[in-house]
Amino acid sequence: EAQVTQNPRYLITVTGKKLTVTCSQNMNHEYMSWYRQDPGLGLRQIYYSMNVEVTDKGDVPEGYKVSRKEKRNFPLILESPSPNQTSLYFCASSYGPWYEQYFGPGTRLTVT
Amino acid sequence: SQQGEEDPQALSIQEGENATMNCSYKTSINNLQWYRQNSGRGLVHLILIRSNEREKHSGRLRVTLDTSKKSSSLLITASRAADTASYFCATAGTQGGSEKLVFGKGTKLTVNP
Numbered sequence: 001e002a003q004v005t006q007n008p009r010y011l012i013t014v015t016g017k018k019l020t021v022t023c024s025q026n027m028n029h030e031y032m033s034w035y036r037q038d039p040g041l042g043l044r045q046i047y048y049s050m051n052v053e054v055t056d057k058g059d060v061p062e063g064y065k066v067s068r069k070e071k072r073n074f075p076l077i078l079e080s081p082s083p084n085q086t087s088l089y090f091c092a093s094s095y096g097p098w099y100e101q102y103f104g105p106g107t108r109l110t111v112t
Numbered sequence: 113s114q115q116g117e118e119d120p121q122a123l124s125i126q127e128g129e130n131a132t133m134n135c136s137y138k139t140s141i142n143n144l145q146w147y148r149q150n151s152g153r154g155l156v157h158l159i160l161i162r163s164n165e166r167e168k169h170s171g172r173l174r175v176t177l178d179t180s181k182k183s184s185s186l187l188i189t190a191s192r193a194a195d196t197a198s199y200f201c202a203t204a205g206t207q208g209g210s211e212k213l214v215f216g217k218g219t220k221l222t223v224n225p
Contacts, residue, residue, distance in 0.1 A: 004154075035215075040217070041217070042200070042215055042216060042217035042218060043155075043200070043215040045212075045214075056210075088152065090154055090155070092155075096211065097204065097210075097211040097212055097213050098142050098143060098204035098211055098213060100145065100157040100160060101145075101147075101155070101157060101202075101213065102157070103154035103155045103156070104154055105153060105154045106152065106153060106154050108152070
């Protein structure tokens with residue numbers, strides 16, 4: 001089954017404690033991206049990757065890092081989380097930015 | 113900006129009625145897409161309409177695109193309670209020399225049984 005998986009689905013952590021949210025897709029897509037969704041602000045892109053070892057900033061990259069060492073995986077790293085990073089995070093993959101996007105189920109992160 | 117803006121922000125209708133949501137944008141686009149999101153879940157792609165297309169159908173969904181007015185509409189006919197969700201338009205265009213897909217803030221649709 002074609003899918004995008006994210007882990008964990010829910011995470012409560014404290015300020016400053018490094019965390020990683022994993023994302024994996026099984027559709028051989030070149031393009032992967034991370035979004036955060038906040039009430040009233042819609043979906044905002046954090047980072048994207050056009051292919052292995054090629055990543056670039058989206059609209060709200062501050063406080064986040066990503067890596068793309070393998071085509072299927074695109075982890076999101078928060079080196080020092082802060083309460084303003086409390087949000088619902090989505091990973092997505094596709095053949096390119098203009099194509100149909102396949103979204104993961106989301107990770108709800110709370111930073112206290 | 114390229115970002116689409118949906119209208120209305122919220123819509124409440126009775127089962128069996130039609131639901132119409134609109135999306136307006138400001139710059140030229142390659143295509144426009146509509147997505148559905150059930151509460152707190154991942155977005156699901158519904159339909160993609162290219163800039164040279166005017167209308168597209170998929171089941172009970174009908175999407176129109178008017179590039180001269182820079183607007184699109186999503187019509188859901190004979191709505192069901194299961195159609196209750198948020199609906200987002202996303203515009204595919206170029207920003208700062210890069211290909212981008214930018215999402216609007218969504219329309220929250222409630223279908224009452």
